[in-house]
Amino acid sequence: MQGRFRGLFAAAALAALALGAPARAGEDCGHGPEGFSQWLAAFKGVAARDGVSAASFEAALGGTSYDSSVGAHDRGVVRLGSNFESFSAAHVTPGIVARGKSLMAKNAATLQAIEQRFGVPGAILVAIWGLETSFGGDNGAYPTFAALATLAWDCRRADRFRAELIDALTLVEKGVWPNPKALRGAWAGEIGQTQLMPSAVMMYATTPDGAGTPDIIHNSGDALASTAAFLAAHGWKRGEPWNEGQPNFPAILEWNAAPIYAKTIALFADRLAGR
Numbered sequence: 001m002q003g004r005f006r007g008l009f010a011a012a013a014l015a016a017l018a019l020g021a022p023a024r025a026g027e028d029c030g031h032g033p034e035g036f037s038q039w040l041a042a043f044k045g046v047a048a049r050d051g052v053s054a055a056s057f058e059a060a061l062g063g064t065s066y067d068s069s070v071g072a073h074d075r076g077v078v079r080l081g082s083n084f085e086s087f088s089a090a091h092v093t094p095g096i097v098a099r100g101k102s103l104m105a106k107n108a109a110t111l112q113a114i115e116q117r118f119g120v121p122g123a124i125l126v127a128i129w130g131l132e133t134s135f136g137g138d139n140g141a142y143p144t145f146a147a148l149a150t151l152a153w154d155c156r157r158a159d160r161f162r163a164e165l166i167d168a169l170t171l172v173e174k175g176v177w178p179n180p181k182a183l184r185g186a187w188a189g190e191i192g193q194t195q196l197m198p199s200a201v202m203m204y205a206t207t208p209d210g211a212g213t214p215d216i217i218h219n220s221g222d223a224l225a226s227t228a229a230f231l232a233a234h235g236w237k238r239g240e241p242w243n244e245g246q247p248n249f250p251a252i253l254e255w256n257a258a259p260i261y262a263k264t265i266a267l268f269a270d271r272l273a274g275r
Contacts, residue, residue, distance in 0.1 A: 030154065051173065070142065
């Protein structure tokens with residue numbers, strides 16, 4: 001899925017989770033650029049208390065400004081349609097299925113190793129890979145830290161994105177992302193070939209065999225293994241089916257809580273599996 005679509009559905013799911021949550025008050029958050037710079041300067045102290053050095057903070061967020069395009073995307077999610085048939089028909093085309101099958105064959109040994117380790121079939125992983133970033137062809141063009149900071153300032157889900165921003169800064173502090181200003185991804189902060197949030201990178205980033213340092217941005221095997229680790233941790237049941245109403249559909253909903261998107265993943269995986 002190209003980053004713009006992934007971000008829309010991710011934000012729609014997050015918005016649903018946020019319904020009923022109290023709005024943050026006063027100057028602690030905002031709905032536009034006014035006050036952003038002052039908040040970001042104060043947030044440096046918050047990050048320091050979480051172990052982020054001033055050097056890492058500056059490397060990631062120095063000179064960062066509010067990204068109005070991110071805010072516009074965030075507020076546009078409520079206008080999404082909900083027609084599964086038209087959405088899936090547009091994104092699970094014969095061409096993309098054929099390409100997915102070709103990549104499954106090319107990466108068969110890697111996918112087999114991942115399935116042996118985590119129990120998640122290659123068809124599911126390749127379906128997610130294809131829908132999220134066109135198999136790594138479009139990981140997104142938004143500066144990751146500017147996007148996260150913009151959403152962390154916004155009153156709608158400030159707490160949620162401030163936690164993600166701290167996790168992203170921690171990854172910089174640990175040397176996982178040595179050049180943070182060069183990071184690009186979806187407008188809602190997801191990065192890599194399957195679009196993981198920073199918190200998920202911290203918890204689930206891995207390689208197919210668990211050895212070495214994972215690179216979910218440039219290494220497709222690492223991205224697919226990390227996706228499998230996420231699904232396994234969220235209840236994936238080895239050997240069970242994955243369509244709506246079946247044992248593994250809830251795990252797909254943990255990946256993305258929008259039913260239209262989860263059903264499209266399942267459909268794509270069916271096609272890749274020859275069903």
